[in-house]
Amino acid sequence: MDTLPRGEGELYADPSADRARAFFASKPRALTDKLTTVAEAVARLVADRDYLAIGGFGVARLPVAVVHEVLRQGKQDLGFAGYTATHDFQVLCAGNLTGRGRTLARVDVAYVIGLEARGLSPHARRVMESGEVAFVEWTNYALAVRLKAAAMGVPFLPARVMLGTDTFRRSAARVIDCPFTGERLVALPALYPDVAAIHVHEADRYGNCRIRGTTVADLDLARAARKLIVTCERLIPNDEIRREPDRTVIPFFCVDAVCEVPFGSYPGNMPYEYFSDEAHLRRWLEVERDPDAYRRFLDEHVFGVSDFSEYLRRCGGLPRLQELRRQEFLLHQGR
Amino acid sequence: MNLPYTPMELMICCAARALEDGRTAAVGTGVPCAAAMLAQRAHAPHLVVLFEAGGVAPQLPTMPISVGDSRTFYRGLMATSMSDIMETCQRGMVDYTFLGGAQIDAFGNLNSTMIGDDYARPKVRLPGSGGANDLASLCWRVLVVTSHDRRRFVDKLDFLTTPGYLTGLGAREAAGLPPGTGPYRVITDLAVLGYHETTRRMEVLSLHPGVALEQVRAATGFALGAAEELSTTIAPTAEELRILREEVDPHRYILGR
Secondary structure (H helix, E strand, C coil): CCCCCECCCCCCCCCCHHHHHHHHHCCCCCCCCCECCHHHHHHHHCCCCCEEEECCEECECCCHHHHHHHHHCCCCCEEEEECCECHHHHHHHHHECCCCCECEEEEEECCCCEECECCECHHHHHHHHCCCCEEEECCHHHHHHHHHHHHHCCCEEEECCCCCCHHHHCCCCEEEECCCCCCEEEEEECCCCCEEEEEEEEECCCCCEECCCCCECHHHHHHHCCEEEEEEEEECCHHHHHHCHHHCCECHHHCCEEEECCCCCCCCEECCCECCCHHHHHHHHHHCCCHHHHHHHHHHHHHCCCCHHHHHHHCCHHHHHHHHHHHHCCHHHCC | CCCCCCHHHHHHHHHHHCCCCCCEEEECCCHHHHHHHHHHHHCCCCCEEEECCCEECCCCCCCCCCCCCHHHHCCCCEECEHHHHHHHHHCCCCCEEEECCCEECCCCCEECCEECCCCCCCCEECCCCCCHHHHHHHCCEEEEECCCCCCCECCCCCCCCECCCCCCCCHHHHHCCCCCCEEEEEECCCEEEEECCCCCCEEEEEECCCCCHHHHHHCCCCCCEEEEEEEECCCCCHHHHHHHHHHHCCCCCCCCC
């Protein structure tokens, strides 16, 4: 069969390692206090037309407070990296086709719209079928490799996926032959997001972070992103970080803002902390079917609340969160 | 015919039996996970289960809801990264993966991206590859478990998301995919299917009890061959059903579908 030498899709982010270096040359390195609110961090660090990436996988370890704040502040025309982006993508889509302009303008798709076994988001489908959002195709691993290339400071990395498929044809990847072995490879361009948000278990006020459980692509994402907002379940003293430096997985100099957001992955899952609120996620999927009902729901849960803790209160507050904590530890099963 | 098992139970048993002991399998939630759990309890205690988001060898307490949720590394041997899992596949250390899709063609290529003919304005936009293209490119053997109808088994995909044998023998290798990899089994509610050695087209290996070959062909949108020694699928054993119903999915998350 004929092999297409390059995908036809548009490249939404500049893969140049030199231009990334020029940016990182000016990024602050000092050990300074970065503790702030989510509202201030989003106002300062997320600009219209920025390319945004969100940490976690599925509904696990999502920086939900940042996603809500991006909507509340009405950020416009963002690019987005969608590798198993489920509830986060669903929420970002609430800034499109709801009378609030266009939050999402272009999406690197590996997995969007779906919430895995829970089904497809009706509103995210409307947005992606409307024609107002441009998109190109990738795969989960391809986007992880693109972030890894950026984290390494090189303009591309090779891999052995996407070859021979329409996924490749609709991507911005290229086919190359290995200079050593002649083996055919896909060349994946580095992805340096303008801004990323990652939710972690613990961080100090300088941005040194600890993560428990699977890290997905977050360690590369933290290093690839030009600007990084970290939300954490718990702020911990710098002394604690210094006592066990081997537990630090994201160093302070990658981080631009630290926000303490307890239960910050709600309604998602936070490993070793709380399980996902499946009832709330189901309700979200159901209410999206009717655009008017969805607008009211968004007013009640996102646009009409002052901050994330108010959202948590409206979703059942501490009693509900305690129940999700019991589910995470299987205590509700008597284990 | 009144059978002592459901089509779903039979499909999970067929999928589980396809997994040899001492192998690795990258699985998703739902049926694949149930099949791996059954295999581990029935005949493959050393089957290593991997989840794409980074979970390695969990002792699953319940069915995970997400490929990334905390159950996927519950009492596991490692919680790592997505790249680490995919690169384990890319190095050639992962034997099986399970995939699905809205459409599958005669060469086992899958579509999970869109229905329609206008890419920018799809009739139905679906999630996309996720990790499916990666796993199908890199794992040795790809299994698909799906219901069997003409809407799904199509002559031409609306979008080729995930590679099967592409256009036939040698096409994967020509495209640059690792040699020796590719589709292995398709397990449906009607039959167990494999791929012809030289044409790489799908063919029926065994018919489920009570199912006729013509019935399978009628539910397939492309010309479907049959193996020379066409057999009847072995029904689930009492022990398989007990494990499935009592240990793997007591809440009937999957079995109830």
